[in-house]
Amino acid sequence: MVELTLPKNSKVGKGKTWPKPQGATNLRQFKIYRYSPEEAGNPRWDLYWVDMDKAGTMILDVLLYIKNNIDPTLAFRRSCREGVCGSCAMNIAGNNTIACTKGFDELPGGVISISPLPHLPVVKDLIPDLTNFYAQHAYVQPFLKTVTPAPEKEWKQSETDREELNGLYECILCACCSTSCPSYWWNGDKYLGPAALLQAYRWLIDSRDEATGERLDDLEDPFKLYRCHTIMNCAQVCPKGLNPAKAIAKIKHMMVERVS
Amino acid sequence: MSGTKQADSRPLSPHLGIWRYHATMFASITHRFTGMAMYFGTFLIAAWLVALASGPDAFAVFEPIISSIPGQVILFLWTVAVLFHLANGIRYLFWDGPHIGFDPKTASAVSVFNYVFAVLASVAIWAVVLLA
Known part of the structure; x- marks a missing residue:
């Protein structure tokens, strides 16, 4: 509120x-x-x-x-x-x-x-106290989720697919972005915030991840994702020069694409 | 974290009161306010049309109000609001469609441009109307 x-x-x-x-x-x-x-x-x-x-x-x-x-x-x-x-x-x-x-x-x-x-x-x-912030990070399940049997050595990825993760994996979870966001100030208990959503996108576009649909289902909610109003404070303050606002816009895009 | 407050005796750290605004945050708030101003402005235009449709007597009541100095100031501000909302709305389209303009420096520059555009274009429109 x-x-x-x-x-x-x-x-x-x-x-x-x-x-x-x-x-x-x-x-x-x-x-x-x-x-x-x-x-x-x-x-x-x-x-x-x-x-x-x-x-x-x-x-x-x-x-x-x-x-x-x-x-x-x-x-x-x-x-x-x-x-x-x-x-x-x-x-x-x-x-x-x-x-x-x-x-x-x-x-x-x-x-x-x-x-x-x-x-x-x-x-x-x-x-x-960053308890809520960490809980939100855990909520987006920031790890590889697969259904196919694990390969003998490693999950492989092409160089082009790996490049998709640039500007996302560098996040150091300092919470500068989430706590700069007025939407997060007023609805931090329901809106996941820029940091968690940047992480969510990092796994959504990982070519090796096989839970994309499930991950999108989890974000389909009036608050978790859509409370981002592109105020842009997150991108303005990120000490690593990352752009959570852009990542969030891309998640919204994925939401639209899968129903159209 | 407003949800945890009742059970928490710890203070809440300062937020709006200490924040130094970027142009993008200003533009975001202005977008909201101009959006609300447009409701009010549309009501005004509707009232004008209703007065016009109701005949000369009704229009004679409304006309002096809107042509007075305060009335003209309100109309001018409404022009600024519409033009700002238009320009800033296009910025949102670029963000949400092709994801263009997310770089903080670009976004700030575009925000400043939107203010300048709204004011200059309003002055230009009013100059044309008043000088014609």
């Missing part, structure tokens, strides 16, 4: 302004979303001054700088620091992306806000 404002317990209040690091000449201010289940009260925006000469080059470096030098209680997920694990997905300056590949030079001017991926229950600080 469309809810333009946040519920009462989620309104973000004013937080603490942390002291400036000493002797720094190249300072930038960051406004970071803070929430702890162990403290009473609403989430808040804390303000941090970061010495950009010492912080590194990426937003993940900024977060690590804050955690190491200013405030060790700041919680966020990170792992690979090179854009392959998808753990550090968050909203930076108003758009979702992964902190480890977002450079200082790509930032707009002014105070930079950093908050968890939008419209999800917050576990702590920048860590949202």
Whole structure:
């Protein structure tokens, strides 16, 4: 359901302004979303001054700088620091992306806000609960389904058929796209969202998969697929440059083709 | 994830309030609003025709309203709405038919073009009508 404002317990209040690091000449201010289940009260925006000469080059470096030098209680997920694990997905300056590949030079001017991926229950600080997102990924059954007996060695595929999977298999499940989608915000419990649908398409057009009809049957529903209104936020924010909106349009096309 | 809220004391992360809009999201919302504006505009045109069909007396009531400055402004905005909805609708046809224009940069550029087109074409149409 469309809810333009946040519920009462989620309104973000004013937080603490942390002291400036000493002797720094190249300072930038960051406004970071803070929430702890162990403290009473609403989430808040804390303000941090970061010495950009010492912080590194990426937003993940900024977060690590804050955690190491200013405030060790700041919680966020990170792992690979090179854009392959998808753990550090968050909203930076108003758009979702992964902190480890977002450079200082790509930032707009002014105070930079950093908050968890939008419209999800917050576990702590920048860590949202992605249970529903993963369940939706599982729902599309992202694995090869066949009925013919398995070949002795492997399921073969021509080079042309393999090329169909380019731009689909690279998804790292960071959830930037799904949580950027207003349709997913309002109907995330019924609409599968861009990430799961991109995966669905990845298996629908795999030449080796033999469950295409079944997979399409599963998506034939007013919400699961058709809540995509091509708002295009998913393609705009994908840190891997993939295009879920296009994949969804192609699934819709397959739906039409099989009845015509 | 609005479905899980009741059983959940955890806060919901901020969404619309912090989002920085791309041209494509603006165009999507505008498409909805212009769609609604067109219902209203069609009602206006229908009222005009009904007044016209009902005879000179009825038309004499309606005519000053629609020729007043606010009436003309509404008609101009309706022109903008129709033209934007038309241009943006064609963009949807390109997406859903041949899947053309999905690249984010192209999509943003087309969205901006649709706004510019709607305004310029409306001004052009009104200029022709008013100067004729």
